[in-house]
Amino acid sequence: MAVLNEEQEMLRDMAREWAVNESPVTEFRKVRASGEPEAFNRDAYATMAQMGWAGIIVPEAHGGSDFGYMSAGLVFEELGKTLTASPLLATTIAASAIALGGSEEQKARWLPKLASGEAIATLAVDEGAAHDPAAIETSVSGGKISGKKTFVHEAHGADLFVVAAKDGLYLVENGAGVTLTTRKLTDQRSHADVTFDGAAADKLAGGGDSLLDDVLDRARVLTAAEMLGMAQQVFDVTLEYLKQRVQFNQVLASFQALQHRMADLFADLAQMRSAVEAGLQAVDSGFGVARAATIAKAEANRVLHTISNQGIQLHGGIGMTDEYDVGFYLKRARVLEASWGSSSFLKDRYASLGGY
Structure with a gap:
Protein backbone atom coordinates (compact mmCIF):
# COMPACT_ATOMS: atom_id res chain seq x y z
CA MET A 1 0.00 0.00 0.00
CA GLY A 117 -16.44 23.00 -12.65
CA GLU A 118 -17.64 25.74 -14.98
CA ALA A 119 -16.96 23.46 -17.96
CA ILE A 120 -17.06 19.69 -18.47
CA ALA A 121 -14.86 17.87 -20.98
CA THR A 122 -14.30 14.35 -22.24
CA LEU A 123 -11.93 12.37 -24.44
CA ALA A 124 -13.15 10.95 -27.76
CA VAL A 125 -10.82 8.41 -29.36
CA ASP A 126 -12.35 5.16 -30.57
CA GLU A 127 -14.29 4.76 -33.80
CA GLY A 128 -15.26 1.08 -33.63
CA ALA A 129 -16.68 -1.46 -31.25
CA ALA A 130 -13.37 -1.99 -29.46
CA HIS A 131 -10.57 0.25 -28.23
CA ASP A 132 -8.07 0.71 -31.06
CA PRO A 133 -6.20 4.05 -31.16
CA ALA A 134 -4.34 2.87 -34.26
CA ALA A 135 -7.56 2.80 -36.30
CA ILE A 136 -8.46 6.48 -36.44
CA GLU A 137 -10.00 7.92 -39.60
CA THR A 138 -11.22 11.28 -38.24
CA SER A 139 -9.54 14.06 -40.17
CA VAL A 140 -9.12 17.83 -40.07
CA SER A 141 -9.07 20.16 -43.04
CA GLY A 142 -8.98 23.94 -42.87
CA GLY A 143 -9.56 23.91 -39.14
CA LYS A 144 -12.71 21.80 -39.50
CA ILE A 145 -12.97 18.27 -38.12
CA SER A 146 -15.01 15.40 -39.56
CA GLY A 147 -15.48 11.88 -38.27
CA LYS A 148 -17.42 9.72 -35.82
CA LYS A 149 -16.44 8.60 -32.33
CA THR A 150 -18.11 5.72 -30.53
CA PHE A 151 -19.00 5.13 -26.88
CA VAL A 152 -17.81 8.55 -25.69
CA HIS A 153 -18.06 8.75 -21.90
CA GLU A 154 -20.08 11.60 -20.34
CA ALA A 155 -20.75 13.06 -23.78
CA HIS A 156 -24.16 14.50 -22.96
CA GLY A 157 -22.83 16.89 -20.34
CA ALA A 158 -19.64 17.83 -22.16
CA ASP A 159 -18.90 21.40 -23.19
CA LEU A 160 -15.60 20.36 -24.77
CA PHE A 161 -14.36 17.26 -26.57
CA VAL A 162 -10.68 16.30 -26.83
CA VAL A 163 -10.82 14.46 -30.14
CA ALA A 164 -8.23 12.12 -31.64
CA ALA A 165 -7.71 12.69 -35.37
CA LYS A 166 -5.19 11.18 -37.79
CA ASP A 167 -2.66 13.92 -37.10
CA GLY A 168 -3.14 14.51 -33.39
CA LEU A 169 -5.53 15.69 -30.69
CA TYR A 170 -7.94 18.57 -31.17
CA LEU A 171 -10.19 20.64 -28.93
CA VAL A 172 -13.75 20.78 -30.24
CA GLU A 173 -16.51 22.69 -28.48
CA ASN A 174 -19.95 21.12 -28.25
CA GLY A 175 -22.00 23.12 -30.72
CA ALA A 176 -22.33 23.56 -34.46
CA GLY A 177 -21.17 20.49 -36.37
CA VAL A 178 -21.40 18.18 -33.35
CA THR A 179 -24.19 15.58 -33.12
CA LEU A 180 -24.77 13.10 -30.30
CA THR A 181 -26.53 9.74 -30.56
CA THR A 182 -27.25 8.18 -27.18
CA ARG A 183 -25.88 4.70 -26.51
CA LYS A 184 -27.46 2.84 -23.61
CA LEU A 185 -24.90 0.62 -21.94
CA THR A 186 -25.40 -1.75 -19.07
CA ASP A 187 -24.06 0.67 -16.43
CA GLN A 188 -26.80 3.24 -17.22
CA ARG A 189 -24.29 6.08 -17.42
CA SER A 190 -23.85 8.72 -20.12
CA HIS A 191 -22.43 7.30 -23.35
CA ALA A 192 -22.91 8.50 -26.91
CA ASP A 193 -21.67 8.18 -30.45
CA VAL A 194 -20.48 11.62 -31.45
CA THR A 195 -20.41 12.76 -35.08
CA PHE A 196 -18.24 15.72 -36.07
CA ASP A 197 -19.27 17.30 -39.36
CA GLY A 198 -17.15 20.32 -40.12
CA ALA A 199 -16.92 21.44 -36.49
CA ALA A 200 -14.28 24.00 -35.59
CA ALA A 201 -11.17 22.29 -34.20
CA ASP A 202 -8.16 23.68 -32.33
CA LYS A 203 -5.11 21.43 -32.35
CA LEU A 204 -3.10 20.54 -29.26
CA ALA A 205 0.28 21.08 -30.86
CA GLY A 206 2.49 20.26 -27.88
CA GLY A 207 3.39 16.98 -26.22
CA GLY A 208 5.15 15.44 -29.21
CA ASP A 209 4.17 12.40 -31.25
CA SER A 210 3.35 10.39 -28.12
CA LEU A 211 0.66 12.79 -26.86
CA LEU A 212 -2.26 10.45 -27.51
CA ASP A 213 -0.48 7.50 -25.89
CA ASP A 214 0.46 9.65 -22.90
CA VAL A 215 -3.13 10.78 -22.43
CA LEU A 216 -4.47 7.24 -22.81
CA ASP A 217 -2.00 5.99 -20.19
CA ARG A 218 -3.37 8.55 -17.75
CA ALA A 219 -6.91 7.52 -18.67
CA ARG A 220 -6.04 3.89 -17.95
CA VAL A 221 -4.49 4.62 -14.56
CA LEU A 222 -7.31 6.88 -13.37
CA THR A 223 -9.96 4.44 -14.59
CA ALA A 224 -8.12 1.66 -12.77
CA ALA A 225 -8.33 3.73 -9.57
CA GLU A 226 -12.12 3.87 -9.85
CA MET A 227 -12.16 0.12 -10.52
CA LEU A 228 -10.05 -0.45 -7.40
CA GLY A 229 -12.67 1.28 -5.28
CA MET A 230 -15.39 -0.84 -6.86
CA ALA A 231 -13.49 -4.07 -6.25
CA GLN A 232 -12.81 -3.15 -2.63
CA GLN A 233 -16.48 -2.38 -2.03
CA VAL A 234 -17.73 -5.61 -3.60
CA PHE A 235 -15.25 -7.57 -1.49
CA ASP A 236 -16.27 -5.81 1.73
CA VAL A 237 -20.01 -6.12 1.08
CA THR A 238 -19.70 -9.78 0.14
CA LEU A 239 -17.61 -10.60 3.20
CA GLU A 240 -20.14 -8.88 5.44
CA TYR A 241 -22.96 -10.82 3.80
CA LEU A 242 -21.19 -14.14 4.36
CA LYS A 243 -20.78 -13.26 8.04
CA GLN A 244 -24.51 -12.69 8.42
CA ARG A 245 -26.23 -15.18 6.10
CA VAL A 246 -27.19 -18.48 7.76
CA GLN A 247 -27.57 -21.77 5.88
CA PHE A 248 -28.04 -25.21 7.45
CA ASN A 249 -27.95 -23.49 10.86
CA GLN A 250 -24.46 -22.18 10.18
CA VAL A 251 -23.13 -18.80 9.14
CA LEU A 252 -21.86 -19.00 5.56
CA ALA A 253 -18.49 -17.58 6.59
CA SER A 254 -17.87 -20.69 8.65
CA PHE A 255 -17.67 -22.90 5.56
CA GLN A 256 -14.03 -23.56 4.67
CA ALA A 257 -14.64 -23.58 0.92
CA LEU A 258 -16.05 -20.06 1.07
CA GLN A 259 -13.22 -18.94 3.32
CA HIS A 260 -10.75 -20.11 0.68
CA ARG A 261 -12.60 -18.24 -2.05
CA MET A 262 -12.55 -15.01 -0.04
CA ALA A 263 -8.87 -15.50 0.77
CA ASP A 264 -8.11 -15.81 -2.93
CA LEU A 265 -10.08 -12.63 -3.64
CA PHE A 266 -8.25 -10.82 -0.84
CA ALA A 267 -4.92 -11.73 -2.43
CA ASP A 268 -6.14 -10.61 -5.86
CA LEU A 269 -7.32 -7.32 -4.40
CA ALA A 270 -3.94 -6.70 -2.78
CA GLN A 271 -2.20 -7.33 -6.09
CA MET A 272 -4.61 -5.00 -7.89
CA ARG A 273 -3.98 -2.25 -5.35
CA SER A 274 -0.24 -2.62 -5.76
CA ALA A 275 -0.50 -2.34 -9.55
CA VAL A 276 -2.86 0.65 -9.52
CA GLU A 277 -0.85 2.59 -6.96
CA ALA A 278 2.35 1.84 -8.90
CA GLY A 279 0.70 3.24 -12.03
CA LEU A 280 -0.35 6.44 -10.25
CA GLN A 281 3.13 6.86 -8.79
CA ALA A 282 4.71 6.29 -12.19
CA VAL A 283 2.67 9.09 -13.74
CA ASP A 284 3.63 11.44 -10.92
CA SER A 285 7.32 10.56 -11.25
CA GLY A 286 7.33 10.46 -15.04
CA PHE A 287 9.28 7.19 -15.01
CA GLY A 288 8.07 4.01 -16.73
CA VAL A 289 4.57 5.38 -17.27
CA ALA A 290 3.56 3.29 -20.29
CA ARG A 291 4.35 -0.07 -18.73
CA ALA A 292 3.01 0.82 -15.30
CA ALA A 293 -0.24 2.17 -16.74
CA THR A 294 -0.70 -0.91 -18.91
CA ILE A 295 -0.15 -3.24 -15.96
CA ALA A 296 -2.46 -1.18 -13.73
CA LYS A 297 -5.39 -1.35 -16.14
CA ALA A 298 -4.77 -5.00 -17.02
CA GLU A 299 -4.78 -6.00 -13.35
CA ALA A 300 -7.83 -3.83 -12.70
CA ASN A 301 -9.64 -5.61 -15.54
CA ARG A 302 -8.68 -9.06 -14.28
CA VAL A 303 -9.40 -8.58 -10.61
CA LEU A 304 -12.59 -6.53 -10.88
CA HIS A 305 -13.98 -9.04 -13.38
CA THR A 306 -13.29 -11.87 -10.93
CA ILE A 307 -14.50 -10.07 -7.80
CA SER A 308 -17.69 -8.77 -9.43
CA ASN A 309 -18.50 -12.28 -10.65
CA GLN A 310 -17.80 -13.81 -7.26
CA GLY A 311 -19.80 -11.11 -5.52
CA ILE A 312 -22.86 -12.16 -7.49
CA GLN A 313 -22.19 -15.87 -6.98
CA LEU A 314 -21.62 -15.60 -3.24
CA HIS A 315 -24.77 -13.56 -2.76
CA GLY A 316 -26.69 -16.34 -4.48
CA GLY A 317 -29.95 -15.66 -6.32
CA ILE A 318 -30.56 -12.34 -4.56
CA GLY A 319 -27.34 -11.01 -6.07
CA MET A 320 -29.10 -10.86 -9.43
CA THR A 321 -32.00 -8.78 -8.13
CA ASP A 322 -32.30 -5.03 -8.40
CA GLU A 323 -32.90 -4.80 -4.67
CA TYR A 324 -29.23 -5.54 -3.96
CA ASP A 325 -26.48 -3.16 -5.03
CA VAL A 326 -23.88 -5.78 -5.92
CA GLY A 327 -25.25 -6.22 -9.45
CA PHE A 328 -24.64 -2.57 -10.25
CA TYR A 329 -20.91 -3.06 -9.69
CA LEU A 330 -20.77 -5.95 -12.16
CA LYS A 331 -22.55 -3.86 -14.81
CA ARG A 332 -20.26 -0.87 -14.34
CA ALA A 333 -17.26 -3.23 -14.29
CA ARG A 334 -18.03 -4.61 -17.72
CA VAL A 335 -18.10 -1.13 -19.24
CA LEU A 336 -14.86 -0.02 -17.58
CA GLU A 337 -13.09 -3.24 -18.54
CA ALA A 338 -13.64 -2.34 -22.19
CA SER A 339 -12.63 1.31 -21.74
CA TRP A 340 -9.14 2.34 -22.88
CA GLY A 341 -8.14 -1.25 -23.53
CA SER A 342 -9.46 -4.74 -22.87
CA SER A 343 -7.23 -7.29 -21.17
CA SER A 344 -6.14 -8.78 -24.51
CA PHE A 345 -5.35 -5.34 -25.93
CA LEU A 346 -3.29 -4.44 -22.87
CA LYS A 347 -1.34 -7.71 -22.94
CA ASP A 348 -0.45 -7.08 -26.58
CA ARG A 349 0.55 -3.53 -25.74
CA TYR A 350 2.78 -4.63 -22.89
CA ALA A 351 4.48 -7.14 -25.19
CA SER A 352 5.06 -4.48 -27.84
CA LEU A 353 6.51 -2.11 -25.25
CA GLY A 354 9.02 -4.84 -24.46
CA GLY A 355 9.94 -5.23 -28.11
CA TYR A 356 8.15 -8.55 -28.65
Whole structure:
Protein backbone atom coordinates (compact mmCIF):
# COMPACT_ATOMS: atom_id res chain seq x y z
CA MET A 1 0.00 0.00 0.00
CA ALA A 2 1.29 3.44 -0.92
CA VAL A 3 2.57 5.69 1.84
CA LEU A 4 0.49 8.86 1.84
CA ASN A 5 1.43 12.26 3.17
CA GLU A 6 -0.82 14.13 5.58
CA GLU A 7 -2.52 16.16 2.86
CA GLN A 8 -3.31 13.04 0.84
CA GLU A 9 -4.76 11.31 3.88
CA MET A 10 -6.99 14.32 4.50
CA LEU A 11 -8.10 14.33 0.86
CA ARG A 12 -8.88 10.59 0.95
CA ASP A 13 -10.83 10.91 4.19
CA MET A 14 -12.80 13.89 2.87
CA ALA A 15 -13.68 12.02 -0.32
CA ARG A 16 -14.68 8.93 1.67
CA GLU A 17 -16.89 10.88 4.04
CA TRP A 18 -18.59 12.81 1.24
CA ALA A 19 -19.17 9.72 -0.89
CA VAL A 20 -20.66 7.73 1.99
CA ASN A 21 -22.86 10.51 3.33
CA GLU A 22 -23.76 12.52 0.23
CA SER A 23 -23.37 10.11 -2.67
CA PRO A 24 -24.25 6.56 -1.62
CA VAL A 25 -25.55 4.04 -4.15
CA THR A 26 -29.08 5.30 -3.47
CA GLU A 27 -28.06 8.51 -5.24
CA PHE A 28 -27.00 6.49 -8.28
CA ARG A 29 -30.40 4.81 -8.21
CA LYS A 30 -32.02 8.26 -8.38
CA VAL A 31 -29.86 9.23 -11.36
CA ARG A 32 -30.72 5.97 -13.10
CA ALA A 33 -34.43 6.39 -12.41
CA SER A 34 -34.48 9.95 -13.78
CA GLY A 35 -33.66 8.70 -17.28
CA GLU A 36 -31.81 11.93 -18.10
CA PRO A 37 -29.16 11.45 -20.83
CA GLU A 38 -26.55 13.33 -18.78
CA ALA A 39 -26.91 10.69 -16.05
CA PHE A 40 -25.37 12.71 -13.22
CA ASN A 41 -26.40 15.26 -10.62
CA ARG A 42 -25.09 18.70 -11.54
CA ASP A 43 -25.42 20.01 -7.99
CA ALA A 44 -23.31 17.12 -6.71
CA TYR A 45 -20.69 17.78 -9.39
CA ALA A 46 -20.61 21.46 -8.47
CA THR A 47 -19.88 20.42 -4.90
CA MET A 48 -17.02 18.19 -6.07
CA ALA A 49 -15.55 21.10 -8.00
CA GLN A 50 -15.89 23.41 -5.00
CA MET A 51 -13.91 20.89 -2.95
CA GLY A 52 -11.15 21.15 -5.57
CA TRP A 53 -11.43 17.65 -7.01
CA ALA A 54 -11.82 18.80 -10.62
CA GLY A 55 -8.49 20.62 -10.42
CA ILE A 56 -6.29 18.08 -8.67
CA ILE A 57 -4.05 17.50 -11.71
CA VAL A 58 -4.39 21.06 -13.05
CA PRO A 59 -1.38 23.38 -12.49
CA GLU A 60 -1.77 26.05 -9.82
CA ALA A 61 -1.19 28.74 -12.44
CA HIS A 62 -4.46 27.70 -14.07
CA GLY A 63 -6.64 27.39 -11.01
CA GLY A 64 -5.84 23.86 -9.89
CA SER A 65 -3.96 22.39 -6.95
CA ASP A 66 -1.41 20.36 -8.97
CA PHE A 67 -1.73 17.69 -6.30
CA GLY A 68 -0.76 14.82 -8.58
CA TYR A 69 -2.25 11.65 -9.97
CA MET A 70 -1.89 9.63 -6.78
CA SER A 71 -4.09 12.19 -5.06
CA ALA A 72 -6.61 12.11 -7.90
CA GLY A 73 -6.60 8.33 -7.72
CA LEU A 74 -7.53 8.44 -4.03
CA VAL A 75 -10.64 10.44 -4.86
CA PHE A 76 -11.66 8.17 -7.73
CA GLU A 77 -11.21 5.11 -5.55
CA GLU A 78 -13.61 6.48 -2.95
CA LEU A 79 -16.14 7.55 -5.58
CA GLY A 80 -15.91 4.11 -7.17
CA LYS A 81 -16.96 2.51 -3.88
CA THR A 82 -20.35 4.22 -4.06
CA LEU A 83 -20.71 4.20 -7.87
CA THR A 84 -20.91 7.98 -7.86
CA ALA A 85 -22.12 9.11 -11.28
CA SER A 86 -20.25 12.21 -12.40
CA PRO A 87 -18.12 13.55 -15.27
CA LEU A 88 -15.16 14.05 -12.92
CA LEU A 89 -13.07 11.24 -14.39
CA ALA A 90 -13.77 12.23 -17.99
CA THR A 91 -12.99 15.88 -17.25
CA THR A 92 -9.75 15.00 -15.45
CA ILE A 93 -8.59 12.91 -18.41
CA ALA A 94 -9.40 15.74 -20.82
CA ALA A 95 -7.63 18.23 -18.56
CA SER A 96 -4.53 16.03 -18.62
CA ALA A 97 -4.50 16.24 -22.41
CA ILE A 98 -4.65 20.03 -22.35
CA ALA A 99 -2.00 20.24 -19.63
CA LEU A 100 0.32 17.96 -21.63
CA GLY A 101 -0.23 19.29 -25.15
CA GLY A 102 -1.98 22.62 -24.98
CA SER A 103 -0.53 25.99 -25.82
CA GLU A 104 -0.44 28.65 -23.11
CA GLU A 105 -3.52 30.20 -24.70
CA GLN A 106 -5.40 26.90 -24.70
CA LYS A 107 -4.42 26.18 -21.12
CA ALA A 108 -5.43 29.66 -19.96
CA ARG A 109 -8.78 29.36 -21.70
CA TRP A 110 -9.86 25.89 -20.63
CA LEU A 111 -8.01 24.63 -17.55
CA PRO A 112 -9.46 27.21 -15.11
CA LYS A 113 -12.97 26.40 -16.36
CA LEU A 114 -12.42 22.67 -15.96
CA ALA A 115 -10.84 23.06 -12.51
CA SER A 116 -13.71 25.23 -11.26
CA GLY A 117 -16.44 23.00 -12.65
CA GLU A 118 -17.64 25.74 -14.98
CA ALA A 119 -16.96 23.46 -17.96
CA ILE A 120 -17.06 19.69 -18.47
CA ALA A 121 -14.86 17.87 -20.98
CA THR A 122 -14.30 14.35 -22.24
CA LEU A 123 -11.93 12.37 -24.44
CA ALA A 124 -13.15 10.95 -27.76
CA VAL A 125 -10.82 8.41 -29.36
CA ASP A 126 -12.35 5.16 -30.57
CA GLU A 127 -14.29 4.76 -33.80
CA GLY A 128 -15.26 1.08 -33.63
CA ALA A 129 -16.68 -1.46 -31.25
CA ALA A 130 -13.37 -1.99 -29.46
CA HIS A 131 -10.57 0.25 -28.23
CA ASP A 132 -8.07 0.71 -31.06
CA PRO A 133 -6.20 4.05 -31.16
CA ALA A 134 -4.34 2.87 -34.26
CA ALA A 135 -7.56 2.80 -36.30
CA ILE A 136 -8.46 6.48 -36.44
CA GLU A 137 -10.00 7.92 -39.60
CA THR A 138 -11.22 11.28 -38.24
CA SER A 139 -9.54 14.06 -40.17
CA VAL A 140 -9.12 17.83 -40.07
CA SER A 141 -9.07 20.16 -43.04
CA GLY A 142 -8.98 23.94 -42.87
CA GLY A 143 -9.56 23.91 -39.14
CA LYS A 144 -12.71 21.80 -39.50
CA ILE A 145 -12.97 18.27 -38.12
CA SER A 146 -15.01 15.40 -39.56
CA GLY A 147 -15.48 11.88 -38.27
CA LYS A 148 -17.42 9.72 -35.82
CA LYS A 149 -16.44 8.60 -32.33
CA THR A 150 -18.11 5.72 -30.53
CA PHE A 151 -19.00 5.13 -26.88
CA VAL A 152 -17.81 8.55 -25.69
CA HIS A 153 -18.06 8.75 -21.90
CA GLU A 154 -20.08 11.60 -20.34
CA ALA A 155 -20.75 13.06 -23.78
CA HIS A 156 -24.16 14.50 -22.96
CA GLY A 157 -22.83 16.89 -20.34
CA ALA A 158 -19.64 17.83 -22.16
CA ASP A 159 -18.90 21.40 -23.19
CA LEU A 160 -15.60 20.36 -24.77
CA PHE A 161 -14.36 17.26 -26.57
CA VAL A 162 -10.68 16.30 -26.83
CA VAL A 163 -10.82 14.46 -30.14
CA ALA A 164 -8.23 12.12 -31.64
CA ALA A 165 -7.71 12.69 -35.37
CA LYS A 166 -5.19 11.18 -37.79
CA ASP A 167 -2.66 13.92 -37.10
CA GLY A 168 -3.14 14.51 -33.39
CA LEU A 169 -5.53 15.69 -30.69
CA TYR A 170 -7.94 18.57 -31.17
CA LEU A 171 -10.19 20.64 -28.93
CA VAL A 172 -13.75 20.78 -30.24
CA GLU A 173 -16.51 22.69 -28.48
CA ASN A 174 -19.95 21.12 -28.25
CA GLY A 175 -22.00 23.12 -30.72
CA ALA A 176 -22.33 23.56 -34.46
CA GLY A 177 -21.17 20.49 -36.37
CA VAL A 178 -21.40 18.18 -33.35
CA THR A 179 -24.19 15.58 -33.12
CA LEU A 180 -24.77 13.10 -30.30
CA THR A 181 -26.53 9.74 -30.56
CA THR A 182 -27.25 8.18 -27.18
CA ARG A 183 -25.88 4.70 -26.51
CA LYS A 184 -27.46 2.84 -23.61
CA LEU A 185 -24.90 0.62 -21.94
CA THR A 186 -25.40 -1.75 -19.07
CA ASP A 187 -24.06 0.67 -16.43
CA GLN A 188 -26.80 3.24 -17.22
CA ARG A 189 -24.29 6.08 -17.42
CA SER A 190 -23.85 8.72 -20.12
CA HIS A 191 -22.43 7.30 -23.35
CA ALA A 192 -22.91 8.50 -26.91
CA ASP A 193 -21.67 8.18 -30.45
CA VAL A 194 -20.48 11.62 -31.45
CA THR A 195 -20.41 12.76 -35.08
CA PHE A 196 -18.24 15.72 -36.07
CA ASP A 197 -19.27 17.30 -39.36
CA GLY A 198 -17.15 20.32 -40.12
CA ALA A 199 -16.92 21.44 -36.49
CA ALA A 200 -14.28 24.00 -35.59
CA ALA A 201 -11.17 22.29 -34.20
CA ASP A 202 -8.16 23.68 -32.33
CA LYS A 203 -5.11 21.43 -32.35
CA LEU A 204 -3.10 20.54 -29.26
CA ALA A 205 0.28 21.08 -30.86
CA GLY A 206 2.49 20.26 -27.88
CA GLY A 207 3.39 16.98 -26.22
CA GLY A 208 5.15 15.44 -29.21
CA ASP A 209 4.17 12.40 -31.25
CA SER A 210 3.35 10.39 -28.12
CA LEU A 211 0.66 12.79 -26.86
CA LEU A 212 -2.26 10.45 -27.51
CA ASP A 213 -0.48 7.50 -25.89
CA ASP A 214 0.46 9.65 -22.90
CA VAL A 215 -3.13 10.78 -22.43
CA LEU A 216 -4.47 7.24 -22.81
CA ASP A 217 -2.00 5.99 -20.19
CA ARG A 218 -3.37 8.55 -17.75
CA ALA A 219 -6.91 7.52 -18.67
CA ARG A 220 -6.04 3.89 -17.95
CA VAL A 221 -4.49 4.62 -14.56
CA LEU A 222 -7.31 6.88 -13.37
CA THR A 223 -9.96 4.44 -14.59
CA ALA A 224 -8.12 1.66 -12.77
CA ALA A 225 -8.33 3.73 -9.57
CA GLU A 226 -12.12 3.87 -9.85
CA MET A 227 -12.16 0.12 -10.52
CA LEU A 228 -10.05 -0.45 -7.40
CA GLY A 229 -12.67 1.28 -5.28
CA MET A 230 -15.39 -0.84 -6.86
CA ALA A 231 -13.49 -4.07 -6.25
CA GLN A 232 -12.81 -3.15 -2.63
CA GLN A 233 -16.48 -2.38 -2.03
CA VAL A 234 -17.73 -5.61 -3.60
CA PHE A 235 -15.25 -7.57 -1.49
CA ASP A 236 -16.27 -5.81 1.73
CA VAL A 237 -20.01 -6.12 1.08
CA THR A 238 -19.70 -9.78 0.14
CA LEU A 239 -17.61 -10.60 3.20
CA GLU A 240 -20.14 -8.88 5.44
CA TYR A 241 -22.96 -10.82 3.80
CA LEU A 242 -21.19 -14.14 4.36
CA LYS A 243 -20.78 -13.26 8.04
CA GLN A 244 -24.51 -12.69 8.42
CA ARG A 245 -26.23 -15.18 6.10
CA VAL A 246 -27.19 -18.48 7.76
CA GLN A 247 -27.57 -21.77 5.88
CA PHE A 248 -28.04 -25.21 7.45
CA ASN A 249 -27.95 -23.49 10.86
CA GLN A 250 -24.46 -22.18 10.18
CA VAL A 251 -23.13 -18.80 9.14
CA LEU A 252 -21.86 -19.00 5.56
CA ALA A 253 -18.49 -17.58 6.59
CA SER A 254 -17.87 -20.69 8.65
CA PHE A 255 -17.67 -22.90 5.56
CA GLN A 256 -14.03 -23.56 4.67
CA ALA A 257 -14.64 -23.58 0.92
CA LEU A 258 -16.05 -20.06 1.07
CA GLN A 259 -13.22 -18.94 3.32
CA HIS A 260 -10.75 -20.11 0.68
CA ARG A 261 -12.60 -18.24 -2.05
CA MET A 262 -12.55 -15.01 -0.04
CA ALA A 263 -8.87 -15.50 0.77
CA ASP A 264 -8.11 -15.81 -2.93
CA LEU A 265 -10.08 -12.63 -3.64
CA PHE A 266 -8.25 -10.82 -0.84
CA ALA A 267 -4.92 -11.73 -2.43
CA ASP A 268 -6.14 -10.61 -5.86
CA LEU A 269 -7.32 -7.32 -4.40
CA ALA A 270 -3.94 -6.70 -2.78
CA GLN A 271 -2.20 -7.33 -6.09
CA MET A 272 -4.61 -5.00 -7.89
CA ARG A 273 -3.98 -2.25 -5.35
CA SER A 274 -0.24 -2.62 -5.76
CA ALA A 275 -0.50 -2.34 -9.55
CA VAL A 276 -2.86 0.65 -9.52
CA GLU A 277 -0.85 2.59 -6.96
CA ALA A 278 2.35 1.84 -8.90
CA GLY A 279 0.70 3.24 -12.03
CA LEU A 280 -0.35 6.44 -10.25
CA GLN A 281 3.13 6.86 -8.79
CA ALA A 282 4.71 6.29 -12.19
CA VAL A 283 2.67 9.09 -13.74
CA ASP A 284 3.63 11.44 -10.92
CA SER A 285 7.32 10.56 -11.25
CA GLY A 286 7.33 10.46 -15.04
CA PHE A 287 9.28 7.19 -15.01
CA GLY A 288 8.07 4.01 -16.73
CA VAL A 289 4.57 5.38 -17.27
CA ALA A 290 3.56 3.29 -20.29
CA ARG A 291 4.35 -0.07 -18.73
CA ALA A 292 3.01 0.82 -15.30
CA ALA A 293 -0.24 2.17 -16.74
CA THR A 294 -0.70 -0.91 -18.91
CA ILE A 295 -0.15 -3.24 -15.96
CA ALA A 296 -2.46 -1.18 -13.73
CA LYS A 297 -5.39 -1.35 -16.14
CA ALA A 298 -4.77 -5.00 -17.02
CA GLU A 299 -4.78 -6.00 -13.35
CA ALA A 300 -7.83 -3.83 -12.70
CA ASN A 301 -9.64 -5.61 -15.54
CA ARG A 302 -8.68 -9.06 -14.28
CA VAL A 303 -9.40 -8.58 -10.61
CA LEU A 304 -12.59 -6.53 -10.88
CA HIS A 305 -13.98 -9.04 -13.38
CA THR A 306 -13.29 -11.87 -10.93
CA ILE A 307 -14.50 -10.07 -7.80
CA SER A 308 -17.69 -8.77 -9.43
CA ASN A 309 -18.50 -12.28 -10.65
CA GLN A 310 -17.80 -13.81 -7.26
CA GLY A 311 -19.80 -11.11 -5.52
CA ILE A 312 -22.86 -12.16 -7.49
CA GLN A 313 -22.19 -15.87 -6.98
CA LEU A 314 -21.62 -15.60 -3.24
CA HIS A 315 -24.77 -13.56 -2.76
CA GLY A 316 -26.69 -16.34 -4.48
CA GLY A 317 -29.95 -15.66 -6.32
CA ILE A 318 -30.56 -12.34 -4.56
CA GLY A 319 -27.34 -11.01 -6.07
CA MET A 320 -29.10 -10.86 -9.43
CA THR A 321 -32.00 -8.78 -8.13
CA ASP A 322 -32.30 -5.03 -8.40
CA GLU A 323 -32.90 -4.80 -4.67
CA TYR A 324 -29.23 -5.54 -3.96
CA ASP A 325 -26.48 -3.16 -5.03
CA VAL A 326 -23.88 -5.78 -5.92
CA GLY A 327 -25.25 -6.22 -9.45
CA PHE A 328 -24.64 -2.57 -10.25
CA TYR A 329 -20.91 -3.06 -9.69
CA LEU A 330 -20.77 -5.95 -12.16
CA LYS A 331 -22.55 -3.86 -14.81
CA ARG A 332 -20.26 -0.87 -14.34
CA ALA A 333 -17.26 -3.23 -14.29
CA ARG A 334 -18.03 -4.61 -17.72
CA VAL A 335 -18.10 -1.13 -19.24
CA LEU A 336 -14.86 -0.02 -17.58
CA GLU A 337 -13.09 -3.24 -18.54
CA ALA A 338 -13.64 -2.34 -22.19
CA SER A 339 -12.63 1.31 -21.74
CA TRP A 340 -9.14 2.34 -22.88
CA GLY A 341 -8.14 -1.25 -23.53
CA SER A 342 -9.46 -4.74 -22.87
CA SER A 343 -7.23 -7.29 -21.17
CA SER A 344 -6.14 -8.78 -24.51
CA PHE A 345 -5.35 -5.34 -25.93
CA LEU A 346 -3.29 -4.44 -22.87
CA LYS A 347 -1.34 -7.71 -22.94
CA ASP A 348 -0.45 -7.08 -26.58
CA ARG A 349 0.55 -3.53 -25.74
CA TYR A 350 2.78 -4.63 -22.89
CA ALA A 351 4.48 -7.14 -25.19
CA SER A 352 5.06 -4.48 -27.84
CA LEU A 353 6.51 -2.11 -25.25
CA GLY A 354 9.02 -4.84 -24.46
CA GLY A 355 9.94 -5.23 -28.11
CA TYR A 356 8.15 -8.55 -28.65
